[in-house]
Amino acid sequence: MRKAYDRETTPTGKEIFRTFLRNVEVADGQDVLICQDTGLPIYMVKIGSKFSVDGARVSAALKEGANRATLEHPFRGSSTHPVTRVNPQTSVGEGLPIIYWDFVPENDFLDILMVPKGSGSENMSAMKMFIPADGVAALKKFVVDTVLQSGSNPCPPGVIGVGIGGTADLVSKLAKEAIARPVGSHNHDPLFAKMEDELYEAINSLGLGPMGLGGSVSTLAVHIEWAYTHITQNPVAVNTQCWPARRARAKIYPDGRVEYGF
Amino acid sequence: MATYTLATPLTEEVVRKLYVRDTVILNGTIFGIRDLTQIRIFDHKMDPPVSLKGAVCLHTAPSLKKVGDHWEKICVGTTTSGRMDRFTPGLMEKYGVRAIIGKGGQYQASLEAMKKFGGCYLAIVGGAAALETNQIVEVEKVYWEDIHPEALYQFRVKDFGPLTVAMDSHGNHLYFEIKAQAEKKLPEIYKRLGIPV
Numbered sequence: 001m002r003k004a005y006d007r008e009t010t011p012t013g014k015e016i017f018r019t020f021l022r023n024v025e026v027a028d029g030q031d032v033l034i035c036q037d038t039g040l041p042i043y044m045v046k047i048g049s050k051f052s053v054d055g056a057r058v059s060a061a062l063k064e065g066a067n068r069a070t071l072e073h074p075f076r077g078s079s080t081h082p083v084t085r086v087n088p089q090t091s092v093g094e095g096l097p098i099i100y101w102d103f104v105p106e107n108d109f110l111d112i113l114m115v116p117k118g119s120g121s122e123n124m125s126a127m128k129m130f131i132p133a134d135g136v137a138a139l140k141k142f143v144v145d146t147v148l149q150s151g152s153n154p155c156p157p158g159v160i161g162v163g164i165g166g167t168a169d170l171v172s173k174l175a176k177e178a179i180a181r182p183v184g185s186h187n188h189d190p191l192f193a194k195m196e197d198e199l200y201e202a203i204n205s206l207g208l209g210p211m212g213l214g215g216s217v218s219t220l221a222v223h224i225e226w227a228y229t230h231i232t233q234n235p236v237a238v239n240t241q242c243w244p245a246r247r248a249r250a251k252i253y254p255d256g257r258v259e260y261g262f
Numbered sequence: 263m264a265t266y267t268l269a270t271p272l273t274e275e276v277v278r279k280l281y282v283r284d285t286v287i288l289n290g291t292i293f294g295i296r297d298l299t300q301i302r303i304f305d306h307k308m309d310p311p312v313s314l315k316g317a318v319c320l321h322t323a324p325s326l327k328k329v330g331d332h333w334e335k336i337c338v339g340t341t342t343s344g345r346m347d348r349f350t351p352g353l354m355e356k357y358g359v360r361a362i363i364g365k366g367g368q369y370q371a372s373l374e375a376m377k378k379f380g381g382c383y384l385a386i387v388g389g390a391a392a393l394e395t396n397q398i399v400e401v402e403k404v405y406w407e408d409i410h411p412e413a414l415y416q417f418r419v420k421d422f423g424p425l426t427v428a429m430d431s432h433g434n435h436l437y438f439e440i441k442a443q444a445e446k447k448l449p450e451i452y453k454r455l456g457i458p459v
Contacts, residue, residue, distance in 0.1 A: 011263060012283055015424055019387040027392035035389040036325055036339030074336055076325055120342055120365070120388060137457040144451060148444055152437055153342055153366045155388040202451045206444040211365070211387055213426055214440045244389050 001243070004157060004217045013215025020210070020243060034244050037118035038075045041066040041097035044115065044180060048107025051254060058110070059099060066090075066097045078119070100173065110252040115180045121158060121242040124150035127172050130234040139164060139236040140199065146238045147203050147219070152212025155242035157219045159183055160203060163237035164192075166227040175239035178223035182262075183245060185223065192224045199224075210243075220245075265424075271316025272360040274380035280427045282434040286384055287423040291402065292363065294322040294415030296341065300349035302409065310414055311405045314357040318384075321346060321364035323411040326401060333401040338417070339391030342366045343383070351375035367428050367437040376431050383429035385436075397422045 001024070005017040027034040043062050047053055069075035070091040077089035079096050091097070104111070126146045130138045143162055150156075159181075163174030186193040199222040209215020220243070229235060251259040263283050268276060270290030280286065293314065302308050321343050325336040343364030350372040353359040360381050362368070365388035376382055386394065398417045405414040428436040452459050 012426060015285065016387055016426070019390055019393065019424060023387070023390035023393040026396055030392065030396075032392050032395065033337045034392055036323075036337045036391040037341075074325065076337075118389075123342075137455070140455045141452065141457045144448075144455070148441070148448075151366070151441060152385070152388075153344065155365070198455060202455055205447060205451050207447065208440060208444060211385060211426075212367075212440060213385060213428060213436055214443075242389050 001220075004220055008210065008215055008217045010209060010215040012213050013209045013217065016210040016213065016215075017217075024244075033074055034246070035118060035242075036076060037078065037120065038091075039078060039116040039118040039122070039246075041069075041075075041091055042115045042117055042176070043097055043099045044102070044113040044177070045099060046102045046104045046107070046111040046113075048109050048111070049103065049105045050108035051110050053110055055101070062097055062099055062112075063092050066092050075116075100177075108254065112250045112252070113180060114248045114250075115176075116246050118242060121154035121240045124154040124240045125172075125175070125238060127163075127168065127175075127235070127237040129168060130236060132232065132234050134234055138234065140195070140202075142236050143199055143222075143238055144202050144206075147240070148206055148208070150240055151208060154240040155244075156208060156212060157210055157217045158243045159241040159245055160199070160219050160222045161239035161241060162199070162222065162224045163239070164224060164226040164235070165229040166235060167229070167233070168235060170227055171235040171237040172239070174225040174227060175237035178225040179239050179241040179245070180247065181223045181225075184221045187224050187226070189226070192226055196222045196224050267421075270318050272318060273316060274360070277360050277380045277382050278431050280382050280430050281432065282427050282430050282436040282439070284427040285423070286425045286427060287421055288318060288425070289420055289422070290418070292318045292320050292417050292419055292422065294324055294338070294417060295319045295346075296321065296323045296412040297346060298409050298412035299406070299414050300346055300353075302406065304349055304352050310357065312403075312414070312416065314353065314359050317357075317359045318361040318363060319353065319359055320386075320417070321362065322415070324401075324415060325411065326404070326415075333404050335395055335398055335401055337391050338395045338398055340365050340386045340388060340394065343368050347372055350381075354379040354381045363425060367435070373429055373433065373435050376429055377433050380431050382427055382431055384425035385428040386423075386425055394422075
């Protein structure tokens with residue numbers, strides 16, 4: 001954020017960046033929430049091949065953890081029934097928390113990344129099934145247009161996560177994995193790393209600026225995650241992340257040691 | 263691009279001096295409102311139990327704790343204003359509200375009301391709830407407790423902001439302006455990305 005503050009050139013944008021940075025200081029100094037919308041709990045769990053674990057118990061523990069974070073700590077109860085709109089004030093419920101599982105060869109630990117996602121940014125996310133004839137140009141246009149339409153709402157400048165390929169569900173998951181990467185990291189594949197740079201430059205050229213009130217920094221990073229798709233498909237998804245881009249990681253080792261990080 | 267430190271309630275004269283891109287810092291009382299608060303006022307036709315003449319209203323759903331008869335703040339942040347666009351003209355015309363604080367801005371009908379009745383939209387920095395909560399000195403009163411956290415909240419604030427004037431009483435709309443500028447740049451951006459126009 002400090003580096004982005006230096007890149008910002010407009011007085012309004014600078015002022016907003018100073019407020020971002022002051023807010024982080026206050027939240028850290030007083031150990032209070034950075035934003036009232038603590039979002040829905042999303043966990044990305046990677047099980048190492050040298051770490052034996054009962055997945056069902058991990059799943060139950062994560063659900064209980066999200067519940068306790070709400071009841072015993074100031075995580076806001078933001079989960080609700082989609083039809084009755086009744087809020088259990090627990091952050092969980094049918095289908096929640098969201099848990100993505102993956103397996104990593106060689107690792108001797110359990111890696112749990114928690115990415116709480118507020119609605120200001122998540123509400124601006126979008127997915128579209130293009131066709132092969134639309135080409136890669138359609139994907140790029142969709143990303144730029146989605147960011148422009150989102151304007152101020154996702155609390156920019158944050159991370160623009162892009163999913164390319166897969167199926168309707170996978171492409172959306174890839175976009176979510178993209179926002180969970182360390183800010184400014186590149187895709188390992190040079191083809192997609194180049195596309196990340198192109199889109200980063202294009203989005204910042206829009207001049208939306210911090211909080212969409214105009215300026216030179218409209219996004220901190222564009223991250224792409226991709227997968228092979230069907231010969232007749234050309235899917236793209238955009239998941240927007242707000243400027244606080246909250247993340248917390250725990251690595252649990254067989255001897256019970258836990259390393260916390262981001 | 264002037265900076266104003268203003269005390270609430272606001273008069274029409276003060277609001278008419280503000281232009282988009284000005285910065286405002288507020289002292290005094292502001293009222294927290296949200297979707298359901300305004301659904302109650304306008305759809306269920308219940309007048310607010312307190313005068314909103316000259317008021318500044320904040321789009322929020324605060325996290326508060328009731329200790330005895332007193333409400334303590336936990337975390338007060340700002341929510342997206344676009345969802346509550348249809349209520350702003352009524353707040354200004356019928357109840358004399360002078361300013362809305364929120365994030366993301368509102369649309370044409372709200373802008374027209376601001377022009378006609380002397381109102382403005384003040385953009386807060388979204389996601390900066392730690393700072394915002396510190397600037398709220400006290401939760402003075404909660405009206406309509408039955409619909410908490412979407413009740414009507416009276417907050418005493420000190421040096422609340424900085425807020426950017428994003429819609430003024432002269433018909434200027436900063437978000438529309440920024441978006442229009444971005445749209446003008448689109449053909450050039452598409453060209454660089456190899457997108458056929």
